Amino acid sequence: MKRIAIVTAALPSLGLERDLRDLREAIAADLAYAIERDQLSVRYQPLMHLPSRSVMGFEALLRWRHPEFGWIPPDKFIPIAEETGQIIALGEWVLRQACSQLRIWQAKFPRRPLLSMNVNLSVRQLADPYLVSKIVGILDETGVPPEALALELTEGSLISEFDSARKVLGRIRALGVGLKLDDFGTGYSSLSYLGALPFDTLKIDRCFVHRLLEDRAADAIVEAVVQLAHKLRMKVVAEGVENEAQLRRLVDLGCDIAQGYLFSEPVTAEIAEHMLADESAAQELHALGSILKACSNSRREPGAEMRPHLLPAANSSPALLGEFSPITSR
Numbered sequence: 001m002k003r004i005a006i007v008t009a010a011l012p013s014l015g016l017e018r019d020l021r022d023l024r025e026a027i028a029a030d031l032a033y034a035i036e037r038d039q040l041s042v043r044y045q046p047l048m049h050l051p052s053r054s055v056m057g058f059e060a061l062l063r064w065r066h067p068e069f070g071w072i073p074p075d076k077f078i079p080i081a082e083e084t085g086q087i088i089a090l091g092e093w094v095l096r097q098a099c100s101q102l103r104i105w106q107a108k109f110p111r112r113p114l115l116s117m118n119v120n121l122s123v124r125q126l127a128d129p130y131l132v133s134k135i136v137g138i139l140d141e142t143g144v145p146p147e148a149l150a151l152e153l154t155e156g157s158l159i160s161e162f163d164s165a166r167k168v169l170g171r172i173r174a175l176g177v178g179l180k181l182d183d184f185g186t187g188y189s190s191l192s193y194l195g196a197l198p199f200d201t202l203k204i205d206r207c208f209v210h211r212l213l214e215d216r217a218a219d220a221i222v223e224a225v226v227q228l229a230h231k232l233r234m235k236v237v238a239e240g241v242e243n244e245a246q247l248r249r250l251v252d253l254g255c256d257i258a259q260g261y262l263f264s265e266p267v268t269a270e271i272a273e274h275m276l277a278d279e280s281a282a283q284e285l286h287a288l289g290s291i292l293k294a295c296s297n298s299r300r301e302p303g304a305e306m307r308p309h310l311l312p313a314a315n316s317s318p319a320l321l322g323e324f325s326p327i328t329s330r
Contacts, residue, residue, distance in 0.1 A: 034066075040065075040093065043266035045264060049256070050256060050257060055115075056116060057117055059266075062078070064077055087125060088122075095119050101117075102142070105273065108276075119151055123157035123158065126164065151178070153182060155181065156186075158197070180237070203237040204236060204237065207240075212249055212250070222255075226254050237258065238260075241261075
């Protein structure tokens with residue numbers, strides 16, 4: 001009870017009024033049992049493909065709800081998990097959960113372009129000699145194609161273990177799994193990573209996106225990053241997009257992908273699935289409208305008959321034949 005009291009009292013003030021060592025030990029002790037006590041969950045934030053304005057995948061984000069003092073912020077327990085080594089078990093759990101959920105969605109929405117899943121990877125996980133075999137095992141177990149999975153690493157996490165990280169990341173990339181350099185522009189020696197490590201995507205940190213419209217320097221940095229990435233045949237993701245003005249500017253600059261509260265906060269798998277269902281139905285209705293318009297235009301052409309090859313496309317979509325009730329509240 002004393003331990004719980006310490007955590008409960010200290011957490012709201014971020015440990016400033018209590019012994020930080022006691023607080024960290026308490027969190028570490030509880031975190032060791034969080035998986036088996038079913039206290040962890042995964043939230044999914046959509047990744048928007050800007051050219052098509054559609055969901056192309058999700059980033060999986062770990063959440064911890066303690067039965068005594070509620071939700072613990074990830075920036076409080078993740079660093080502790082990394083220091084204690086618990087991040088290895090937590091990371092494997094998140095990867096398995098995320099891949100299992102992704103395979104369910106891929107099966108439910110087979111007409112969509114292949115959905116992808118981004119999962120964060122810790123530098124401590126890179127030191128795990130079984131990491132690559134775990135990734136292979138989870139992909140085989142869940143049936144997720146390697147190209148549908150991407151792992152994200154921050155710049156700062158690579159500094160201390162650069163040489164060993166390069167070898168492990170090379171093996172992961174050889175599997176066909178994507179690699180994203182997260183928080184690009186906020187760490188050190190960023191440009192050296194682009195040539196030495198097999199990343200395929202850069203994620204622009206939210207601090208640049210937030211200042212995009214007010215700060216010429218931020219705008220110039222984002223533009224330069226997009227151009228550099230494209231010249232290196234890499235994609236660019238903008239994090240923390242919160243309004244339409246930011247989105248329009250990112251589109252003008254040629255950004256490929258965006259995520260942020262403008263589109264959605266991190267949500268449960270159930271809500272994410274409703275998003276996919278709503279979007280898929282809307283896309284099919286749009287496709288049907290295009291088909292009907294083409295048919296109507298063909299009938300108006302002198303001497304032309306309705307083109308029969310246009311009809312099966314409409315008949316092949318079960319969603320168009322049944323009733324659809326979009327989710328209007330989240």
